[in-house]
Amino acid sequence: MAESFDELRERLLRAGVAPRHVRRYLAELADHLADLRAEGERAGRSRAEAESAALIRLGGMDDLSRAMIGRRQFQSWCVRAPWAAFGLAPLFLLAGAYFVACLILWSGWKFLLPGANSPFVRLDGFAILYFGAGRTLYYSAPILVGWGIGLIAARQRYKALWPAVGWVLIALIGGTAQVHAGRPAAPGGVGDISMDLTLGPSLHGVSYGLYHALVIFALTVLPCLVWRLQKAHSLPA
Amino acid sequence: MAARETNPNFMNGVPQLLILSLLQQEEMYGYEIVQAIRSRTNAVIEVGEGVVYPVLHGLERDGALTSRRKAVNSRSRIYYSVTPAGSHRLADLSEAWSNLAAAIQRMLTGGQHG
Numbered sequence: 637m638a639e640s641f642d643e644l645r646e647r648l649l650r651a652g653v654a655p656r657h658v659r660r661y662l663a664e665l666a667d668h669l670a671d672l673r674a675e676g677e678r679a680g681r682s683r684a685e686a687e688s689a690a691l692i693r694l695g696g697m698d699d700l701s702r703a704m705i706g707r708r709q710f711q712s713w714c715v716r717a718p719w720a721a722f723g724l725a726p727l728f729l730l731a732g733a734y735f736v737a738c739l740i741l742w743s744g745w746k747f748l749l750p751g752a753n754s755p756f757v758r759l760d761g762f763a764i765l766y767f768g769a770g771r772t773l774y775y776s777a778p779i780l781v782g783w784g785i786g787l788i789a790a791r792q793r794y795k796a797l798w799p800a801v802g803w804v805l806i807a808l809i810g811g812t813a814q815v816h817a818g819r820p821a822a823p824g825g826v827g828d829i830s831m832d833l834t835l836g837p838s839l840h841g842v843s844y845g846l847y848h849a850l851v852i853f854a855l856t857v858l859p860c861l862v863w864r865l866q867k868a869h870s871l872p873a
Numbered sequence: 874m875a876a877r878e879t880n881p882n883f884m885n886g887v888p889q890l891l892i893l894s895l896l897q898q899e900e901m902y903g904y905e906i907v908q909a910i911r912s913r914t915n916a917v918i919e920v921g922e923g924v925v926y927p928v929l930h931g932l933e934r935d936g937a938l939t940s941r942r943k944a945v946n947s948r949s950r951i952y953y954s955v956t957p958a959g960s961h962r963l964a965d966l967s968e969a970w971s972n973l974a975a976a977i978q979r980m981l982t983g984g985q986h987g
Binding site: 661667672696706 | 902903904907921922923924926927928930931934948950951
């Protein structure tokens with residue numbers, strides 16, 4: 637029976653039913669099947685007979701999948717609005733992560749480096765940890781968001797087009813984003829932190845921003861690619 | 874001219890009507906619901922038993938049902954019960970069904986026009 641439920645799971649996910657609805661549906665079907673089997677066994681059937689009768693009463697694969705797929709209310713947002721799930725949402729997440737990273741940089745500059753002309757100076761003690769947290773968030777955010785896109789796409793058995801759009805966007809923004817610290821206007825004051833997207837200087841005709849974007853793209857796509865290859869190999873011939 | 878109202882939702886709403894009607898009396902889990910439909914309709918209405926769950930989940934999403942997990946005989950089951958919104962929906966569906974059944978009955982017994 638596990639194979640039948642596996643097939644049903646794949647059908648539902650590929651048809652765009654949200655994973656949480658699929659999980660709950662299959663759990664309740666499994667419980668229902670156990671009840672039907674127990675009923676058959678109480679009626680004097682062997683376990684095998686009870687199981688096969690229970691499966692017939694539960695419903696065929698086509699009926700069970702159609703009953704769920706036909707209801708739009710169970711479809712995931714990846715299917716209803718892929719542009720939002722793989723385009724807008726990752727952008728907002730990345731923007732949020734950059735905002736927090738800049739906030740850490742600005743607050744660290746104000747409270748841990750009072751009077752310094754820039755937050756990009758030699759650090760020691762607690763400041764190393766504090767600024768390190770911001771730097772880690774800044775550099776890891778595009779990769780984490782990219783992995784999130786891959787995870788959602790894999791869970792939903794999603795085709796590559798929209799996830800690829802999200803990955804390219806994230807890689808381009810992550811690769812070209814740069815943080816600037818403006819000097820304080822008055823001695824002892826706090827300057828300002830700003831961000832922009834720039835390709836930066838070139839090496840062999842290709843800008844550093846694009847190199848960086850390529851690295852981010854490769855790092856984010858790689859786990860999903862490995863997962864897909866592994867899954868393809870694990871499928872029976 | 875206003876479009877004439879038809880009742881496709883009602884025709885699709887028979888499983889909802891049966892389920893809401895049962896759950897109005899007591900909370901039940903999926904297997905119980907299907908067995909109750911079989912026994913109370915003398916097996917005239919039989920459904921592919923698994924397809925009851927999308928209907929239950931849909932009613933829950935619409936706010937007509939609530940569910941809670943309950944451990945019974947060392948098994949965890951999801952029990953469903955009707956909400957006030959579900960009671961209203963049941964009343965609407967029941968009225969629509971009664972009107973339709975009465976109309977069909979009149980047709981079958983040769984009721985006169987006008």
